[in-house]
Amino acid sequence: MSAVSPSAGAGGADPGWVRGDCGWRCGRPDVPVLWVGDVASSGMHAPLHLCGDCLRQLDAMVWAWARRRDGVH
Numbered sequence: 482m483s484a485v486s487p488s489a490g491a492g493g494a495d496p497g498w499v500r501g502d503c504g505w506r507c508g509r510p511d512v513p514v515l516w517v518g519d520v521a522s523s524g525m526h527a528p529l530h531l532c533g534d535c536l537r538q539l540d541a542m543v544w545a546w547a548r549r550r551d552g553v554h
């Protein structure tokens with residue numbers, strides 16, 4: 482069931498990148514993905530891997546949340 486397998490240099494110089502299925506919005510299979518953390522659902526945890534495009538979307542979402550949390554409007 483594990484679609485992610487380590488592959489050196491799959492996404493460039495960053496060693497955190499592996500080749501696998503994007504677990505975010507695009508859902509593309511067999512692309513360079515980065516593990517961003519575990520997600521929790523139904524009381525269970527699963528690793529979340531994102532491709533570069535979705536990583537940028539998530540990054541923007543996290544920054545927007547951080548700005549709201551810090552009271553910056």
Ligand SMILES: [Zn+2]
Pocket residue numbers: 503504505506507508509531532533534535536
């Ligand atoms: Zn993606």
